[in-house]
Amino acid sequence: MALDTLPTPVEIREARARNPKQRERDLADKLGISEAQLLAAHVGHGVTRLNAHPDGIIGAACTLGEVMALTRNESCVSEVVGHYDNYQPGKHAAMVLNEPMDLRIFPNRWASAFAVEKETENGVRRSLQAFDRAGDAAHKIFLREESALPAFERAVAELRHDDEAPDLAVKPRDTTEPPRANPDKVEALRKGWAAMTDTHQFYSMAGKLKMNRLGAYRIVGAPFTRALATGSVDSMFHAVRDAGIPIMIFVGSHGCIQIRSGDLKTLKPMGPWLNVLDPGFNLHLRLDRVAEVWAVEKPTKRGAALSVEAFDSEGGLIFQIFPVPAGRELPDSRAPWQKIVEALPGLAAQGAA
Structure with a gap:
């Protein structure tokens, strides 16, 4: 979709309201926007934009108790339940080394992040979600029934971004490098x-x-x-x-x-x-x-x-x-x-x- 035909935040929220059960990723594709832009349009409506650096996001995750970690690409989704612990920061690569949570994180690719509180048939589902420069999901952390709600609320307050505008600029997706042999x-x-x-x-x-x-x-x-x-x-x-x-x-x-x-x-x-x-x-x-x-x-x-x-x-x-x-x-x-x-x-x- 051309830049001048992108839906407005109001139009995005209206589309969400008409499709309450459709996955965010699928709805974003239908609207011609990224998943991060879909969330940005809901800032102030159950979504808070956060500072995206992993030191803050993963540091907060370490206080939440039992959660579900989700990482995906176009073809595969991995969902692991456990506790975040033993976070080791790094300029180029950070790590979580704690069974069953075992992550390698690349901070310079985390461009935006959001706290999401979404009404579902089973109550409010809360999560911390980080995205790359193209607005595609880098990593998501979903609270569970046993998670520490006060710690989540504290994380939202402490990590809240200075810019809570309901829009987000993204860059084109990086193309996959084709096989390169010599x-x-x-x-x-x-x-x-x-x-x-x-x-x-x-x-x-x-x-x-x-x-x-x-x-x-x-x-x-x-x-x-x-x-x-x-x-x-x-x-x-x-x-x-x-x-x-x-x-x-x-x-x-x-x-x-x-x-x-x-x-x-x-x-x-x-x-x-x-x-x-x-x-x-x-x-x-x-x-x-x-x-x-x-x-x-x-x-x-x-x-x-x-x-x-x-x-x-x-x-x-x-x-x-x-x-x-x-x-x-x-x-x-x-x-x-x-x-x-x-x-x-x-x-x-x-x-x-």
Whole structure:
């Protein structure tokens, strides 16, 4: 929608009133605005604009008691119930390290934030919501029945923004970088890959060779990567559930990566969605948006790190799954995870089907 045809705050609120049960994200898309702009239009009507820095938002979350943390991208939503604690601030990356809350936060991508009090059939639902420069959700924190309401009210008062106008300027969404490979450097890639001692070294190594994640996966070859059939995602989730092993599921927005460690118990398909519906953890995954799946092995000092990673048609990362290593509170799942991954059908099998 062109800038001069954007709906006014009054028109946005009227649209919300006509569609009380429609999800904010879907209504915003229908109106041609971002989700953050939809909330901004309701400032003074159950919404308060807040200062968006994670130090304030996450600091407040640490006082709320039990809450639900939500991080999503276009294809996957992760919802984890627990307590925020052990917040470690950082200029470029901050962290929450507290089972089951395990977050990597990128402060420079948090551009706006709101406290939301929304009337529902079950009463008022309260949340703290942070957004990136395009107005897309970076991270959301929803209060539960057991949460500390006085702490929420105190957070709203302390974090209240100086500008409570009912509009918000946003920037165009960043486009997903397409797969970037450099076939002339494949031998250097393989040599550098084999020399890694930590998975985080991958980014600088690939970057120096003018490649990104998916581009490098496509050309490095065995034994480091194996292309899997897209249908292997559903098979993998069911195999993990049936084996009863814990895994680490990474789901990221542009402003946060949310990691959940544990086993899976209840899988429920619904149309294109595969849903994990477990106490304390829900995952909603659009299987029809999975365009590429890779089994990836990176060497580390503690042994090989084996992951399964899914990408959308634009090359955007949907999720990563790793086993739980030794030394965690949960059982070491590396050996049974390897068996599951080795049994997943490769891309050639999918093409032959």
